Amino acid sequence: MHAFTQYTPTRIVFGKETEKRSGELARQCGATKVYVLYGGGSVVKSGLLERVEKSLEEAGLEYKTRGGVRPNPRVAFAREAVREAIRFGADFILAVGGGSVIDTAKATAHGTANPDIDIWEFWCQNQKLEASLPIGVVLTLAAAGSETSDSAVLTNEEIQVKRGLSTDLNRPAFAVMNPELTYTLPKYQIGCGIVDIMMHTMDRYFTKTLGNELTDEIAEGLLRTVIRNGAAAMKDSHNYDAMSELMWAGSLSHNGLTGLGAQKDFAVHQLGHELSAKFDIAHGASLSAVWGAWASYVYPENPERFAQFADKVWGIRKDNAKEAAEEAITRTVEYFKALDMPTSFGEAQEIGIKNDEELRTLAEGCSYGKTRTIGCFKKCDAEDIYKIYRLANK
Numbered sequence: 001m002h003a004f005t006q007y008t009p010t011r012i013v014f015g016k017e018t019e020k021r022s023g024e025l026a027r028q029c030g031a032t033k034v035y036v037l038y039g040g041g042s043v044v045k046s047g048l049l050e051r052v053e054k055s056l057e058e059a060g061l062e063y064k065t066r067g068g069v070r071p072n073p074r075v076a077f078a079r080e081a082v083r084e085a086i087r088f089g090a091d092f093i094l095a096v097g098g099g100s101v102i103d104t105a106k107a108t109a110h111g112t113a114n115p116d117i118d119i120w121e122f123w124c125q126n127q128k129l130e131a132s133l134p135i136g137v138v139l140t141l142a143a144a145g146s147e148t149s150d151s152a153v154l155t156n157e158e159i160q161v162k163r164g165l166s167t168d169l170n171r172p173a174f175a176v177m178n179p180e181l182t183y184t185l186p187k188y189q190i191g192c193g194i195v196d197i198m199m200h201t202m203d204r205y206f207t208k209t210l211g212n213e214l215t216d217e218i219a220e221g222l223l224r225t226v227i228r229n230g231a232a233a234m235k236d237s238h239n240y241d242a243m244s245e246l247m248w249a250g251s252l253s254h255n256g257l258t259g260l261g262a263q264k265d266f267a268v269h270q271l272g273h274e275l276s277a278k279f280d281i282a283h284g285a286s287l288s289a290v291w292g293a294w295a296s297y298v299y300p301e302n303p304e305r306f307a308q309f310a311d312k313v314w315g316i317r318k319d320n321a322k323e324a325a326e327e328a329i330t331r332t333v334e335y336f337k338a339l340d341m342p343t344s345f346g347e348a349q350e351i352g353i354k355n356d357e358e359l360r361t362l363a364e365g366c367s368y369g370k371t372r373t374i375g376c377f378k379k380c381d382a383e384d385i386y387k388i389y390r391l392a393n394k
Helices: 018-028 048-058 075-088 099-113 187-205 213-235 240-253 267-279 283-301 303-314 321-338 356-366 382-392
Strands: 011-014 033-038 062-066 092-097 135-139 151-156 161-166 174-177
Touching (some): 011 240, 018 135, 018 174, 033 048, 033 099, 048 092, 062 075, 075 151, 092 099, 099 135, 151 267, 161 267, 174 240, 187 240, 187 267, 187 283, 213 303, 213 321, 267 283, 267 356, 267 382, 283 303, 283 321, 283 382, 303 321, 356 382
Parallel strands (some): 011 174, 033 062, 033 092, 092 135, 135 174
Antiparallel strands (some): 151 161
16 A cells, blocks of 8 residues: 545535535635526526525625536636636635535635636646635535545547646535435436546546555445445436435545545546537546546456456456456446447447547547656557547547
8 A cells, every 4th residue: 555645624414405505614614795696597496506595695605606617617617707706705615516616626726716827728737726615515416526535537529638627625615415316317417427426436546556445445335335236316307315425426436535545546547527618518428438447448457456356346266367358348338328328439420530640630629739648557548548448539
């Protein structure tokens, strides 16, 4: 096990009707003027936004709301939110939604605290983030884990680039988690969320770090829990127990716990980010579309690791590590298919690859113009990335 620092300051408030405590929790964080961000009209139609607003009023807090956050959160929208939050005099940002809303809230908090710096400069690593506003979350989707993570992504539509930013200043002050708020989600969103939770765990699990017994056990148990409850949730989105397990798993999958003491890989996320930036495909779908190709390409680096995954997660026990690894990859891809998630470019209608040159262009973008490698399980350069994309393009 490698040395590590674990920092998870987010207060979790879990259970039915907990959204009614939003105002109280924000006030405890010192809020006086709360800027509220949300996505589409579902939080309005369901009455959730009204309940949150009432809680803010009861806590004696001023607030201003802004909807319209889209999946694969846009930097242009976040810039507008920053300007509005500054005019309002916001001292607290509240996200009511899933990962895209939360990441937009993080960007808004950073921009409001640093009015002289364009927020994209932080995501490009041209400026160091040293100050931000506190944010809170009312979670409506079990997926990204952004409610407890130190990361946030933004997409720059003008240049078709998606970037991530990791900093402790991204960690929310609190996260309100009521599984009932996920009941009305379409199956596609539930499926995308399940894939995202699994991938946040697997992108940490597939590492070359050895001797990490407890962390491995946590990751393996989380994956088994998600696989089992994900299937139940797809059958019945009103299954409180299943939706509860998924919501809690989403937070644990991305707060750092499932990868402590190990080097993180995250190649699949990098491969998926390039697809989201170019084709605006949902994040979870971008991951499922490429995971099987990535796994098939890299597992020869350490078949025993995939054999452990086969045994501990899928219950596949074989004397031959290669055979176990290949069966585990097949089972995982089949599970994604059972969620109605794409497992190749051909199954993802958003992705339109016409020729080999377009795959080369994708690989060049993912490798930042051939200036970086991705992953640690197998370090992949632009040529490796191209070969993975080629495997996925079927």
